Amino acid sequence: MKLYTTDNxxxxxxxxxxxExxxxxxxxxxxxAVxxxxxxxxxxxxxxxxxxSVPTMAKAAVMPVRGTSVPALIGGGLLGLFALFKLLRK
Known part of the structure; x- marks a missing residue:
């Protein structure tokens, strides 16, 4: 993942x-470099x-899935559920 300044x-x-x-x-x-x-x-x-704000949170929530195919969404959702299950078992 990359973070950019306002001048791109x-x-x-x-x-x-x-x-940790x-x-x-x-x-x-x-x-x-650093x-x-x-x-x-x-x-x-x-x-x-x-x-x-609430609209900003909503936009942040949909950013990972914008432009993503349905099979990738399903796979990502299953992966997320697996990760959540794993965390809850600890």
Missing amino acids: SELMEITRITS GGNLIVSGTIMG PVKAVLRPEDMRAAFRTM
Whole structure:
């Protein structure tokens, strides 16, 4: 996944998101050269959701499936359910 600045230049390429304890660890490179690992804590995730309006949350929710075929949606949904089941079993 890549993040861009408002002038469409690449800011960060995220290569991996993993879980460590109760946090998410975001790994990647900034500006194509500087390796970085960032920690996303639960309270910061909640704060991010509080800054979004309902229409923005709705748009964010459909972004992953825009332009995707139905079989891919079904496969992605099944994969998501499997991941959720796996998390709940821990």
